Amino acid sequence: MRCKFCDMGDYWGRSVRVVAGAGVLALLLAGCQKSAAEKPAKEKPQVAAPAVGQQQAPDASAVWRKWGLEPMAPAPAPPVDKPLKLSKKGPAKVFQNVPTKDKVVFVTLDDGQEKDPKFVEMMNDLKVPVTMFLTKDDVQDDYGYFKPLQALGNRIQDHTITHPVLPGLGLEGQRQEICGDRDALVQQYGTVPTLLRPPFGRWNSLTQEAARECGISGIVMWVASMQIHDFQYDDPNKELHPGDILLAHFRGREQLKGETMTQMFAHLLKQIEKRGFSVGRLEDYISVQ
Missing domain, CATH: 3.20.20.370 (Glycoside hydrolase/deacetylase)
Structure with missing residues (x-):
């Protein structure tokens, strides 16, 4: 006669493994999200602004047309x-x-x-x-x-x-x-x-x-x-x-x-x-x- 508690134990074992696997997966996903959050976004090239009181060079043709x-x-x-x-x-x-x-x-x-x-x-x-x-x-x-x-x-x-x-x-x-x-x-x-x-x-x-x-x-x-x-x-x-x-x-x-x-x-x-x-x-x- 098969022990029903043995079946229950098999059930619980599978459940534990599933839960454990899900936990590991959750931990991995959380780690990836954290890593992504910590990694800075790709920076866009910055264009230096003219210094205070400094003007950008005018177009040469515009200077002559002046x-x-x-x-x-x-x-x-x-x-x-x-x-x-x-x-x-x-x-x-x-x-x-x-x-x-x-x-x-x-x-x-x-x-x-x-x-x-x-x-x-x-x-x-x-x-x-x-x-x-x-x-x-x-x-x-x-x-x-x-x-x-x-x-x-x-x-x-x-x-x-x-x-x-x-x-x-x-x-x-x-x-x-x-x-x-x-x-x-x-x-x-x-x-x-x-x-x-x-x-x-x-x-x-x-x-x-x-x-x-x-x-x-x-x-x-x-x-x-x-x-x-x-x-x-x-x-x-x-x-x-x-x-x-x-x-x-x-x-x-x-x-x-x-x-x-x-x-x-x-x-x-x-x-x-x-x-x-x-x-x-x-x-x-x-x-x-």
Whole structure:
């Protein structure tokens, strides 16, 4: 006779095993849930916010359109072997262009009469390189205006004290004009001019000699001068060529027939861009040996 308690024991044994198995499973599930809870969620990449007071860089094309321009192609990298070599000895060399095949021209700005704050803003936005030939009598009322332009990498060069016709002064008079401007510019801007722009483009052999005595190695002429909306060209075909040096001035509404310095400079850049050129820094193509 089969013991019913034995059957009950078998029943209870199976029940215990089932319950025990369920308990183990529950413990395992609980452990997995705990592990999942403790494991950090996959982090999304964080984009660093601008620091306090720092603005994100604006789109380049938007910066150019702010001044009514389309972005100009950047200038090629400056050549390692400078194509225009000036000597520290002998008469200062006279030149109006740089021997290069680069599709690049060079912008020079003379005098310094007009000191338009908007032009500093424009240059800070566009980063177009220029060479500034400053006349002491024109800039001495506000030397500080040109320092932000210099800080952008634009070089300051010699343009005499009073902007005279140099050949009419003789050697000593020319030397005083050139060296006097050099001394004032060195004192104010901390760099020694190595280039001279003769006022009105007038020079003679004594200018070359006087310039050398003042530490000047090159006398810089030009092939086209900016008026208001376009250049006045030496070339009858009104064309620009690689390495051409261009002349413009720090001028205001009175000289520009109601237009501003920034408007004139925008016209200048449009004319250069229309002809497929970019703007380089003149001094990047020159070495003094």
